[in-house]
Amino acid sequence: MRLYIIGPVSGHENDNVDTFEEARDRLKAAGHKATIPHEKIPAGTPWRQAMRMSIRELLSLWKGEPRYEGVAELPGVFTSKGARCERGICEQLGIPHKTVDEWING
DSSP: OEEEEEOOOTTSGGGGHHHHHHHHHHHHHTTOEEEOGGGTSOTTOOHHHHHHHHHHHHTOEETTEESOSEEEEOTTGGGOHHHHHHHHHHHHHTOOEEEHHHHHHO
16 A cells, blocks of 8 residues: 655754654665655755655545545644644545554554
């Protein structure tokens, strides 16, 4: 399954990239294709612009179909203003979203 990973970025050392990369690697080892925002959004991008870019990526299409089949959530998703926004979009649009562990353990 092709997944987009969401979670806290701002206020974390190195924009929390290590946590995102670890989740991506775990999901890939479990057979998923996973993308992290850091692959799509340049470091230092202002928060509002970064959120627009992340949401655009989350909702992007490939050959007329959703690029991502679901969203994997990192711990702390409820403490992150941006991740809560992305999760709300998933809920409103019916995009499957689960924790990284839930995707891995089925």
